Amino acid sequence: MSVQGIDQLLGELRSMSALASGQSVNQPNQAVDGPNFADVLKESIDQVNQVQQEAQTKQVAFQAGDPDANLQDVMVSLQKASLSFQTMVQVRNKLVTAYQEVMNMQV
Structure with missing residues (x-):
């Protein structure tokens, strides 16, 4: 199921929930503004990769006998x-x- 399909399903569920509770339905397909999940996930993975690369660089420098690198x-x-x-x-x-x-x- 695509992201648009999930968003549509969530919109329909919200509108049904609002109708069941007696509230009026205001723009059921309105998208929520916020960060994109894929972008947040990619940024997190990039940060982990950067930390690992920095650690490897320090390790290699220490193994090479760099006087500025300490254990x-x-x-x-x-x-x-x-x-x-x-x-x-x-x-x-x-x-x-x-x-x-x-x-x-089950749907």
Whole structure:
């Protein structure tokens, strides 16, 4: 089901809910202004990628014997990269679970 189809379905559900509660229906197909989900997701993935690249750069500099690279900064950046990646994996798992639940709903 496409995003437009989901938006249309949500609009219809909202209008039915408003009718059932006795409220008037005002523009049932009005889109909600806000950030685009795909853009937010892509930005988050890009941030995780950037943190991982910075950690790798610090690690390589330390391994090469760069005098400006110290072990504490390398370890902290590697832990940040690991934590951000684990968080992104958990977000992905939640999205997959939510998608599966939506697809299993009976209409």
